[in-house]
Amino acid sequence: FEDTVVVAVDGPAGSGKSSVSKAVARKLGYAYLDTGAAYRAFAWHAQRAGVELEEQASVVSALPSFELDEATDPDHFFVRVGGTDVTDAIREPAVTGVVSLVARVPDVRAALTAIFRRIASETAAPGIVIEGRDITTVVAPDARVRVLLTASEEVRMGRRSAELTGYSPEAVGEQLKARDRADSRVVDFMTAADGVTTVDSTELNFDETVDAVIAVIQSRS
Numbered sequence: 001f002e003d004t005v006v007v008a009v010d011g012p013a014g015s016g017k018s019s020v021s022k023a024v025a026r027k028l029g030y031a032y033l034d035t036g037a038a039y040r041a042f043a044w045h046a047q048r049a050g051v052e053l054e055e056q057a058s059v060v061s062a063l064p065s066f067e068l069d070e071a072t073d074p075d076h077f078f079v080r081v082g083g084t085d086v087t088d089a090i091r092e093p094a095v096t097g098v099v100s101l102v103a104r105v106p107d108v109r110a111a112l113t114a115i116f117r118r119i120a121s122e123t124a125a126p127g128i129v130i131e132g133r134d135i136t137t138v139v140a141p142d143a144r145v146r147v148l149l150t151a152s153e154e155v156r157m158g159r160r161s162a163e164l165t166g167y168s169p170e171a172v173g174e175q176l177k178a179r180d181r182a183d184s185r186v187v188d189f190m191t192a193a194d195g196v197t198t199v200d201s202t203e204l205n206f207d208e209t210v211d212a213v214i215a216v217i218q219s220r221s
């Protein structure tokens with residue numbers, strides 16, 4: 001599908017990638033791919049498979065049995081692993097706390113990257129918004145539109161703890177910081193690569209951030 005516009009969005013946790021990308025996709029009639037959800041789904045699967053999460057070879061052993069079914073319709077989002085709906089389970093702190101351990105494994109990154117590229121290549125026009133950490137640099141470096149979504153650490157922690165009821169803001173903030181630190185060792189999602197447009201949402205509300213990303217897309221069409 002050569003006419004399909006690919007919009008690549010990267011950024012740290014809590015920058016607004018998922019919610020903003022989904023809203024952008026909805027407004028433009030594009031498909032939407034949450035790659036973090038796939039990493040979370042694999043972490044969930046690896047945990048259930050009983051692998052030693054600290055051991056990279058053990059984590060890799062869970063790849064052949066990983067059957068991912070992830071929706072790309074922004075209006076009907078779900079993630080299934082081997083037929084089990086894990087849409088909500090993958091947002092639990094138990095998964096969030098271990099996802100970086102599986103995401104650092106090169107074979108895992110290669111396998112998931114291949115899945116993302118296949119999904120993108122099978123998506124019909126007008127387009128698809130793909131969001132994650134390495135979309136602008138590794139998964140889709142040739143995307144027509146590439147955006148780095150940022151926000152100050154304080155604002156990102158505030159947004160994330162507002163979403164999670166029942167957990168202390170301090171604990172949520174610490175987990176977010178630790179995860180960004182671990183993820184940063186694997187991929188750089190804090191600085192914009194050549195040709196990538198930065199959208200800083202620190203001072204923008206949700207709708208303004210969506211409009212800012214749509215403006216970048218329109219400037220490239």
Ligand code: CDP
Binds near residue numbers: 013037179
């Ligand atoms: O939504 P949030 O920013 O909290 O995280 P996410 O996008 O759901 O991603 C969860 C985890 O998946 C990240 O902490 C990374 O470890 C990993 N990830 C990755 O390594 N590469 C991607 N393209 C997307 C996510």
Ligand code: CDP
Binds near residue numbers: 012019020206207
């Ligand atoms: O996917 P990522 O971790 O980057 O962030 P998210 O889960 O999409 O966004 C975290 C929260 O920030 C969501 O509840 C968004 O509605 C909110 N948000 C906001 O309040 N203002 C913005 N300008 C962007 C996102």
